[in-house]
Amino acid sequence: MTTQTPNTGHDVIAPPGAGVSQEELALAARNHGMPLEALRHDLTPVGLHYLLIHFDIPPLDETTWRLHVGGCVGRPLTLSLADLQARETVTLPVTMECAGNGRARLEPRPVSQPWLHEAVGTAEWTGTPLRGVLEEAGLADDAVEVCFTGHDRGVQGGVEHDYARSLPLAEALGDDVLLAWGVNGQPLPPQHGYPLRLLVPGWYGMTSVKWLRDITVLDRPFDGYQQAVAYQFQPEVDGPAEPVTRIAPRALVIPPGIPDFLTRRRHLSRGAVTLRGRAWSGTGEVVAVEVSTDGGATWHTAELGASPGRWAWRPWTWTWQAEPGEHEIVVRARDDSGAAQPLEQRWNVQGMANNAVQRVPVTVA
Numbered sequence: 212m213t214t215q216t217p218n219t220g221h222d223v224i225a226p227p228g229a230g231v232s233q234e235e236l237a238l239a240a241r242n243h244g245m246p247l248e249a250l251r252h253d254l255t256p257v258g259l260h261y262l263l264i265h266f267d268i269p270p271l272d273e274t275t276w277r278l279h280v281g282g283c284v285g286r287p288l289t290l291s292l293a294d295l296q297a298r299e300t301v302t303l304p305v306t307m308e309c310a311g312n313g314r315a316r317l318e319p320r321p322v323s324q325p326w327l328h329e330a331v332g333t334a335e336w337t338g339t340p341l342r343g344v345l346e347e348a349g350l351a352d353d354a355v356e357v358c359f360t361g362h363d364r365g366v367q368g369g370v371e372h373d374y375a376r377s378l379p380l381a382e383a384l385g386d387d388v389l390l391a392w393g394v395n396g397q398p399l400p401p402q403h404g405y406p407l408r409l410l411v412p413g414w415y416g417m418t419s420v421k422w423l424r425d426i427t428v429l430d431r432p433f434d435g436y437q438q439a440v441a442y443q444f445q446p447e448v449d450g451p452a453e454p455v456t457r458i459a460p461r462a463l464v465i466p467p468g469i470p471d472f473l474t475r476r477r478h479l480s481r482g483a484v485t486l487r488g489r490a491w492s493g494t495g496e497v498v499a500v501e502v503s504t505d506g507g508a509t510w511h512t513a514e515l516g517a518s519p520g521r522w523a524w525r526p527w528t529w530t531w532q533a534e535p536g537e538h539e540i541v542v543r544a545r546d547d548s549g550a551a552q553p554l555e556q557r558w559n560v561q562g563m564a565n566n567a568v569q570r571v572p573v574t575v576a
């Protein structure tokens with residue numbers, strides 16, 4: 212079986228039982244997750260929102276930066292940030308999650324950013340609907356996709372490229388797709404795409420291209436590296452692959468009690484403890500969250516609260532009468548499309564969309 216990236220000789224799958232490598236550690240130190248206790252916030256404070264940056268944060272200045280809109284359009288556009296900010300302005304709370312969230316829990320481990328559960332955050336993004344800009348440029352009759360290119364460039368899988376992703380035309384024209392310059396009431400900070408990023412609610416994070424440089428309308432599907440090679444759900448090495456698109460349902464619990472520093476095992480006292488968390492999905496509205504405290508043998512229905520918006524996570528609570536002993540809390544979500552979290556995820560080469568349930572070991576004294 213081929214477990215190395217073409218052109219680089221690097222392992223794409225860690226040998227069975229191997230620990231996280233120095234390279235994975237370097238990625239993890241750059242691309243931090245959201246501490247799970249930050250699930251207490253409706254909107255994730257910007258510094259606690261997860262980050263995923265493939266290459267380097269590009270040095271950009273909004274006074275000289277311009278957005279170019281071209282390809283299969285009647286009128287190519289060059290827009291400054293002020294031009295964009297003079298347009299219709301919308302603010303939307305959106306839960307974003309990395310498609311690689313859960314990757315490090317697969318065995319054998321796909322080698323990349325080693326997320327466990329924490330590659331998620333919810334922010335209020337401010338920008339202008341993409342549709343208005345595309346309409347102003349005038350879509351040609353043969354337009355099929357819209358490609359978004361960032362200012363960041365690097366080498367992945369031995370291929371040098373600008374970070375770029377595309378959307379089918381119908382998705383790009385969706386009501387809630389934004390060109391965003393603000394987050395939680397502030398200008399975008401460098402790490403989240405300053406001065407302008409794409410924001411595609413409901414889709415995994417790779418779609419929401421940061422540091423936008425070009426929007427190019429295409430008359431054929433885009434075949435760039437981040438579209439056609441990365442972000443594929445491929446259950447078998449050398450087997451067929453499907454592109455990863457929308458966020459699969461997931462619930463997380465705020466780990467209760469206090470943690471052990473090194474193992475992060477939870478310690479709490481006996482008695483009533485209200486477990487709290489959030490649940491989200493890009494394939495429908497979350498309609499059920501269930502909680503188990505015995506590793507999944509028995510399940511209880513949690514109470515759902517209101518989401519801050521259609522594309523944002525829902526809070527949930529459930530009160531547990533904790534008895535002394537060793538327990539394992541497990542939570543799972545289901546949405547109104549019928550999609551639900553599995554107890555075990557089907558393995559895949561890139562470690563995509565692993566929404567297998569969270570398990571939190573707890574010691575009750």
Ligand SMILES: Nc1nc2c(c(=O)[nH]1)N[C@H]1C(S)=C(S)[C@@H](COP(=O)(O)O)O[C@H]1N2
Nearest residue numbers: 261262263264265309361374416417420421
């Ligand atoms: N230009 C560019 N856009 C990008 C990326 C990137 O590396 N370069 N990473 C993508 C990925 S994989 C994710 S999960 C989200 C993360 O967004 P955040 O760092 O603002 O949370 O940005 C996406 N947009």
Ligand SMILES: [Mo]
Nearest residue numbers: 263309310417
């Ligand atoms: Mo990602």
